[in-house]
Amino acid sequence: MTAVRSSLYECNVMHHRFAPRAHRFAYRIFMLAVDLDELDALAKGIPFLSVNGRNLLSFMEKDYLPTGEPLHNGDAGGKAAAPLGLRDRVHAYLGEHGAAIPGGRIVLLTLPRVAGYAFNPVSFYFCYDSQGRPAAAIAEVTNTFREVKPYFLGPAAIRGGAGGETFQSRVPKFFYVSPFSDVDVAFDFRLRAPGEGLSIHIDDYQGDARTLASALTGRRRPFTGSRLAWYAVKYPLITLKVIALIHLHALLLRIKRVPWFAKAARPVDQRALYRPHQSIATTPLN
Secondary structure (H helix, E strand, O other): OOOOOOEEEEEEEEEEEOOOOOEEEEEEEEEEEEEHHHHHHHOOOOOOEEEOOOOOEEEOHHHOOOOOOOEEOOOOOOOOOOOOOHHHHHHHHHHHOOOOOOOOOEEEEEOOEEOOEOOOOEEEEEEEOOOOOEEEEEEEEEOOOOOEEEEEEOHHHEEOOOOOOEEEEEEEOOOOOOOOOOOOOEEEEEEEOOOOEEEEEEEEEEOOEEEEEEEEEEEEEEOOHHHHHHHHHHOOOHHHHHHHHHHHHHHHHHHOOOOOOOHHHOHHHOOOEEOOOHHHHOOOOO
């Protein structure tokens, strides 16, 4: 395989709920950090990895940023745009938000499909200008209903620091991510541009109170066939593991009698998302 700028990260994932009941868990995964300019080159020389094709591990452009589909309950009025390749979709999305990066790189941090099965609770796009400086980021959140909502963090969100540039912003969630968190809390994003280390934090706030802390940390590794094969063995069926853990800990929260919110209870407060579930799909768009 020809040397690429894409990389792998072996990661720790941590969730800590503070209220109304304490609950904490952690697990390990691996993630791809895909330079979207290298999609054609990534799978060359790795027989068990495919781009836009089925394999043991695969990366499918159609899984991400579905901006060519109707936007539910958002400012765009649900009008679909012409379908584009993923790199072009990201560039178009950045342009619509005033953060065009002509000549810049886009690195997507995500889980691969495993044996055709895809589930990414959140994928991250780190976007760089032509000089290699962080210019914008997108956090693309997917819930277990397969609804998708991107959150944009632009130049105004960039904070400098000893560990590198970090995108930091607190925004209304308006999305049904968990039945144990209401849709009108805020997401607090702290996304450090990935380097040798990875440091990503997404917390939930209700007013000034932090109710949930989530962290994704890891170390960079080269994107090689041997390393990827080892991770496929070390973390088998990783996407199935993630969805199984989500349901297991949902059961544990029910056992702890954490209050539960029905998805259909507040459909108008679930805004600017793609692929709406049938429970809210018939809600009139604002």
